[in-house]
Amino acid sequence: MTTTPGQRAAADLAAVREQWGDLLAAIAEPPRRADWMPYERRGFLDQLAADDREGDEQALAEAAVGRLPLILREHPAPANLRALDAALDVEREVFDMCDAVAERVQLPTRDAHGRWTLGSDPSDPRLWHVPTYRDAGPTTLASTGSRLFGLHWAAVWLEGRALDDDPADRALFAPTPATLVDQIAEVARTARRRVEGALGREARTITLDDPCPFCRAGRIVVHNGGGNPRDAVATCSTGPACPAPVDVERGRRAWRGADLVALWVAISASRRTLD
Ligand SMILES: [Zn+2]
Numbered sequence: 001m002t003t004t005p006g007q008r009a010a011a012d013l014a015a016v017r018e019q020w021g022d023l024l025a026a027i028a029e030p031p032r033r034a035d036w037m038p039y040e041r042r043g044f045l046d047q048l049a050a051d052d053r054e055g056d057e058q059a060l061a062e063a064a065v066g067r068l069p070l071i072l073r074e075h076p077a078p079a080n081l082r083a084l085d086a087a088l089d090v091e092r093e094v095f096d097m098c099d100a101v102a103e104r105v106q107l108p109t110r111d112a113h114g115r116w117t118l119g120s121d122p123s124d125p126r127l128w129h130v131p132t133y134r135d136a137g138p139t140t141l142a143s144t145g146s147r148l149f150g151l152h153w154a155a156v157w158l159e160g161r162a163l164d165d166d167p168a169d170r171a172l173f174a175p176t177p178a179t180l181v182d183q184i185a186e187v188a189r190t191a192r193r194r195v196e197g198a199l200g201r202e203a204r205t206i207t208l209d210d211p212c213p214f215c216r217a218g219r220i221v222v223h224n225g226g227g228n229p230r231d232a233v234a235t236c237s238t239g240p241a242c243p244a245p246v247d248v249e250r251g252r253r254a255w256r257g258a259d260l261v262a263l264w265v266a267i268s269a270s271r272r273t274l275d
């Protein structure tokens with residue numbers, strides 16, 4: 001299937017906003033160790049471990065979603081600086097891209113007071129408003145414009161300009177030039193990589209320190225599946241001789257899906273035995 005740069009940009013921006021709440025929540029949590037499990041399963045693992053902090057984490061996650069943009073608020077005692085840096089960078093780059101796109105394609109008109117403004121109706125919620133500054137320069141922000149509504153709204157707006165497929169938009173926007181779509185796609189791709197990297201969701205292959213709990217000899221290699229947990233797989237280096245109760249793939253015992261949880265439980269149990 002071929003995709004246009006606009007479609008790729010929209011998909012990456014959607015991935016950024018869908019994971020934004022997780023990233024904000026991650027800022028308040030210490031970075032996780034041994035997070036080799038595909039991330040969708042971690043909630044289940046947390047329950048297995050009866051982690052008594054889970055209630056607190058849940059509350060923090062809910063409180064963090066939908067708050068003001070990061071640039072407009074304090075960050076008391078962030079526990080995960082990598083997540084905070086990623087969020088600040090992504091927010092700034094997406095906001096700046098929105099400003100640049102609005103300045104290029106949003107149609108200028110006069111407002112009710114005869115002043116040149118962007119868009120035929122400045123209160124139209126489909127328009128992006130760039131920040132405004134007092135005469136003294138950038139240090140004297142007079143209005144944050146559409147940044148006030150946060151990353152999620154900015155990403156939705158930018159998706160619309162990247163796709164540029166709604167005929168009704170012609171009343172407000174000039175067609176987005178292909179070179180500008182390419183720039184949006186690049187910002188979106190980078191933003192997605194930063195968000196997924198900070199959340200440990202980039203595709204990774206890890207060799208665990210623990211030996212295989214079934215044959216006690218093989219090394220366990222985990223591919224986390226990137227953003228797609230259905231692709232996550234762990235294999236034992238021993239080969240078919242390993243007695244693990246899972247199928248053999250390409251000559252190795254392979255754990256997928258719910259079997260990954262069983263593997264995690266078995267590894268945890270053997271760690272406790274060693275202790
Ligand atoms: Zn094994």
